[in-house]
Amino acid sequence: MPTTLITGANRGIGLALVREFQSKGHTVIATARDPLSAKDLKATGAELHSLDVADPASIKALAAGLMGRPLDFLINNAGLGDRADITRLDYDRFEEILRVNTIAPIRVLDALTPNLAAGKAKIAAALSSQLGSIENTDMGFGLAYRVSKAGLNMGLRAAACSLADQGITLLALHPGWVKTDMGGDGAPVEPADSAAGLYKVITGSKPSKALRFYDFEGKTLPW
């Protein structure tokens, strides 16, 4: 039975991913900032761990707790949204977004690389966004968010080169515009449908030394 770790699993796409991977027979290790109060997540029966991805000590503690445990799939899902354009930027918030969306997924990947290297599938996916596509950007909203996801894509692309010799494959994934607290009520994609698509893309991925950027339907996105 494959083992999959999902961050930010208490709500939104993360929670839907927990349910999807469990329904396909995976052992799911689900992390949340405050797992004890995560009612819906607790109801899934997933193995719960506490993780604040913005806190290096928290990542270190998670990795120590999972030492020696093989991981097949790692999904860096936790993230922060923001819609401000340059005229309304809050720079403290900008820094927080970079910490959570860009630096944290790399730090989590780095901390759990030994676990992935010991797993069979050796696939690490991160929830990026089409808003991080430089080529597709022709609107100004979400400046900090766009920068954070474009930076994440570059971090993953560079990491893919370094981790290839351990057989680890990296994926940057756009989940669609999804009805969550971040995506809002007007979003056209249900979390369960996004998670079902992401499951197929993640588990259907062939080993690769190069980072790929897909949406939840398997379409390649431009950098």
Ligand SMILES: NC(=O)c1ccc[n+]([C@@H]2O[C@H](COP(=O)([O-])OP(=O)(O)OC[C@H]3O[C@@H](n4cnc5c(N)ncnc54)[C@H](OP(=O)(O)O)[C@@H]3O)[C@@H](O)[C@H]2O)c1
């Ligand atoms: N929804 C969309 O349309 C959309 C589109 C493109 C990409 N994405 C990406 O998909 C991912 C999930 O988005 P979502 O729509 O499910 O967002 P969401 O509903 O706002 O949920 C965000 C999740 O991230 C967690 N999180 C935030 N900061 C954290 C931290 N410091 N440590 C640990 N967990 C933290 C939240 O935990 P708390 O409950 O503790 O805050 C929550 O579980 C994000 O990376 C997002 O950028 C979403």
